[in-house]
Amino acid sequence: MVLSGQIKAVVEELLQPFLEREKFELVDIEYVKEGSNWFLRVFLDKEGGIDIEDCGRASEYLSKKLDERDPIPDAYFLEVSSPGAERPLKKPADYNRAIGKNVCFTTYEPVDGAKEFEGRLESYDGQTAVIVLHGSNKRQELPVSKVASARLAILF
Template structure:
């Protein structure tokens, strides 16, 4: 159900977000405790997203969601920046992350490992190449469960 809600909300949110000169990064619909949360993550390349950006998108999106009522039941809408550990989902996200530190988890082990962290060296339609401290790993795209930028301390 959460995937269906995310797809419906994406179609509604995308024109609103793009009209503000922003980019839709991710949509998350999940239950935490007794509440459902609809989280919409937005970003922009030239400067960081600020509270005013989030408020404008939230107001406009809330109006349209109230009118169309695509989600059954009550939920809490949150619009925010994806933060420093931005998820990598779209093809362009991966290409922009080349040379940056990433965290990748896979659906199944590759050489006995399901979690990889290192510098993203290369991206193509078949695999991601991540340079970890001691080795370089080629991760098949179909095995990637989640990928995000990672903070290095």
């Protein structure tokens, strides 16, 4: 059985020349089963944002490379898209780029009695994210090791 992590690594390797040529950023790769179907989802971005034509070019390139190498034993649907306005924060560069922006964090276990935090990301040092919480202006330190998910947040 091929593991999801192995598939992600192969997809990233196959996509790398395209990313470099087009100056795209790989935000995330998911290989998940939903119902009876498998989905390979690739999220890309670039300076100024990614559009449908960019996604189409990336999808064609990746589909051709996947057909040549055939690293995935299951039938699957390939989806290439933008990470959206509420982009996930996965890598240190994502956190650094989000400083000063509204974010939403969830943790694996409670931190100071809560597991969800929304506010403005004040700082990030690789180990700890500091958020100024909405509504209270309280500064909340979150150890990155306890963060289950982090994303940009849109305020309405």
